[in-house]
Amino acid sequence: MLSVDSSLDPLLKRPISLHRWLGNGDFQLLYRVVGKGTDILSRRNPGDKLDVIGPLGNGFSVSRKHGEPLLIAGGLGIAPVFGLAETLHSKTPPLLFYGARTAKEVLCIDQLQSLGINPIIATDDGTLGKKGNILNVLNKFITQNPKLKDQYAIYACGPEPMLKAVSTFAVKNNMKAFISLEKHMACGVGTCLGCVVNTTKGHKRVCKEGPVFPVEDIVW
Amino acid sequence: MAKKTPINLRVNLGKLKLKNPVMTASGTFGYGKEYSEFFDINKLGAIVVKGISLKPMKGNPSPRICETPSGMLNAIGLQNPGLKGFMKQQLPFLKTLKTKIIVNILGNSVDDYIELAEAMESVGVDAVELNVSCPNVKKGGIAFGTEPFAFEELITEVRKRVKVPLITKLSPNVTDIKQFAKIAEDSGSDMISLINTITGMSIDIRTRRPRIANITGGLSGPAIKPVAVRMVWECSRTVKIPIIGMGGIISPEDAIEFILAGASAVAVGTGNFINPAATIEIIKGIKSYMSTEGITSVNDLTGAMRCLKDRL
């Protein structure tokens, strides 16, 4: 959770994922300007101090017992997914499916390639990679290589409709999948109960018990 | 050099004695655990925990919150683990703390409140706060907090059954809050706390949908502070019982404003979200204000606003 400045408007901290850990307490964030808060943030100067609390919540934790990691990023979902890819690549470069609206919004490609990761890309307007939805691309890929179903587990971050589609896909193909959810947040530490998601075990706090949940727990 | 007189932050709210006048507002501090990771919560005057009902409550669908200029709307829907869940999951940790524990309770009937208050008294919580004003759930107390007769009956009946200090939390969603303050005092409430959130609403004009699922929600944060200060001032001129002031406090200056208006203690709600250490900074700030102003006891600040006209 990050304060864009110390004024009262915007008031609340903004939830931003950790993009990359650089060691020594240094880290990088990757964000898109969508409103007032992120706009102010984009105007801050190098050397300015920001008030940040974190890391918060659970984050992705990859266990190879579920299978090799298959990553899916939608839009700015690449922010945490890239960080995950970076920590995973030293073992075996993970498979990465990456969907965005248009070529301009496809980020981190050079860095991914320098890690030896060649993402499979789809854009809504076809300006980069396949044209259309990344889930359709994934569907095709798995249909052509049905054996992969048993070898891979899915880790995904992106807009809610995409995560819902990931969930349907995982259930249909009997694959293990973990998704990172977004909800509007106020406290970020589990006290306001503003960010809950409906799960099979009742309401869970996305900021505390999440943001990453196994898909089978989520009640859509 | 003259010896510095020590600054005394202690306040006595009737039988409830606090080491300093700064507490947390119900529903913004969970049951204490989360913020204990950020600072020593034993330094607080008191912790007021999230409202507890007899049975667990699931709360409202999401989105439950949205931001508004200098404030936020919430419609959490009183999600809580219920009396049993509280006793089992939350009380053991609260018992280990060296600060006062105040439990906020809510119900759908006078009997619910009595059962909850008795249960809290039996486990030795330091005070019980009656949430009669939460505007979010259709049956969750709105009738008590805004209807004088139900309000009076509730406080009178709970008072008959428990000795534990009772705080009545007033709703600002009434025409004349002084009237409710007076009824609370006359019905045996040991103190009053105010204000709860102000009912509000916000619409996303692009989607034409309300920005929270419940449509209406409770407004909190700096946006409501002037209203809250005014209401504390009005109540302090009406009743003699101590007042816990809240509504938009995020800095020591805000807290001092409430005290000058007549509050004996203050509570920080939304301010915790903006800065998890807000309460601690407020305690420090009150202390340094007192030393600059040459005031030794914080009690001397309560109601110490100077009016232009004496008749005020």
Ligand SMILES: Cc1cc2nc3c(=O)[nH]c(=O)nc-3n(C[C@H](O)[C@H](O)[C@H](O)COP(=O)(O)OP(=O)(O)OC[C@H]3O[C@@H](n4cnc5c(N)ncnc54)[C@H](O)[C@@H]3O)c2cc1C
């Ligand atoms: C766990 C989590 C991780 C996130 N990680 C990142 C990240 O790494 N990079 C990034 O760019 N963004 C991330 N977001 C989204 C980011 O928090 C919002 O884009 C940001 O809060 C918008 O603030 P604003 O003041 O610019 O926009 P506002 O003016 O508040 O809103 C502009 C638009 O953004 C929408 N919005 C506002 N807050 C959120 C939110 N919390 N979630 C989704 N939509 C929102 C509003 O509904 C509105 O349509 C994350 C959100 C969550 C919950």
Ligand SMILES: Cc1cc2nc3c(=O)[nH]c(=O)nc-3n(C[C@H](O)[C@H](O)[C@H](O)COP(=O)(O)O)c2cc1C
């Ligand atoms: C997220 C949230 C949850 C709340 N839950 C409760 C509650 O359970 N019981 C209650 O009496 N008040 C509740 N309140 C009201 C606060 O205790 C407080 O009266 C109000 O927010 C005004 O103070 P503030 O502006 O400092 O937040 C809640 C407020 C917020 C923002």
Ligand code: FES
């Ligand atoms: S943002 Fe407050 S509980 Fe998650």
